[in-house]
Amino acid sequence: MLRPRKRIFKKWRRNHNLSNVEVINPVVEKYWLQRYSLFSLYNEGIQMDEEGWYSVTPEEIAIRQAQRCAGRVVIDGFTGVGGNAIQFARMHCKVVAIDIDPRKIELALNNAKIYGVEGQIDFVVGDFLQQASSLKADVVFLSPPWGGPSYKNVKKFTLDLLKPKDGTVINLAVNAIVKLKQYDNMNCH
Numbered sequence: 001m002l003r004p005r006k007r008i009f010k011k012w013r014r015n016h017n018l019s020n021v022e023v024i025n026p027v028v029e030k031y032w033l034q035r036y037s038l039f040s041l042y043n044e045g046i047q048m049d050e051e052g053w054y055s056v057t058p059e060e061i062a063i064r065q066a067q068r069c070a071g072r073v074v075i076d077g078f079t080g081v082g083g084n085a086i087q088f089a090r091m092h093c094k095v096v097a098i099d100i101d102p103r104k105i106e107l108a109l110n111n112a113k114i115y116g117v118e119g120q121i122d123f124v125v126g127d128f129l130q131q132a133s134s135l136k137a138d139v140v141f142l143s144p145p146w147g148g149p150s151y152k153n154v155k156k157f158t159l160d161l162l163k164p165k166d167g168t169v170i171n172l173a174v175n176a177i178v179k180l181k182q183y184d185n186m187n188c189h
């Protein structure tokens with residue numbers, strides 16, 4: 001016996017002529033309902049995996065972030081399915097898109113093709129934390145994994161729960177900001 005909410009959703013899906021193949025995972029369901037705010041070109045063949053669904057930056061937000069970096073060289077250290085990398089490329093940035101998961105890079109490449117910007121993005125499978133010190137760019141954009149819907153069940157949220165590796169990304173970012181500040185001070189005086 002289906003719960004009422006599930007029943008309503010099944011009926012809605014039937015009415016909207018959607019195949020069962022597309023929506024099967026209950027974790028994804030809530031995000032799937034927002035699919036056009038995640039990717040406005042969703043129907044053109046956008047592809048996602050489960051983590052991609054709950055991790056991708058909604059398109060409007062990605063556009064605003066990209067507008068601040070227009071025309072720059074941008075490293076997207078945690079590319080996922082490409083929500084941010086695509087919008088950087090649409091703002092005429094040259095993008096280096098890194099993800100540790102080869103499947104994510106495949107999906108990001110597919111999605112970049114849908115937006116016609118694959119030529120502006122270098123896709124790299126790798127660990128950003130390993131590569132960070134050897135990379136150069138105007139902008140480093142970090143959208144690290146946030147743990148996903150399972151965070152809902154955590155009673156007390158401590159920084160060591162942050163991914164990847166106990167909040168290493170936060171340390172990297174703080175160090176980079178401190179270095180920039182020192183550089184700025186040197187320029188001023």
Ligand SMILES: C[S@@+](CC[C@H](N)C(=O)[O-])C[C@H]1O[C@@H](n2cnc3c(N)ncnc32)[C@H](O)[C@@H]1O
Pocket residue numbers: 051055056057077078079080081082083084085098099100101104126127128129143144145146164
């Ligand atoms: C929050 S998602 C990024 C979402 C992305 N901004 C988008 O809009 O599609 C985080 C991504 O970081 C990747 N990741 C996790 N650890 C990594 C690491 N050490 N180096 C590079 N990528 C990593 C995960 O595979 C995941 O795809």
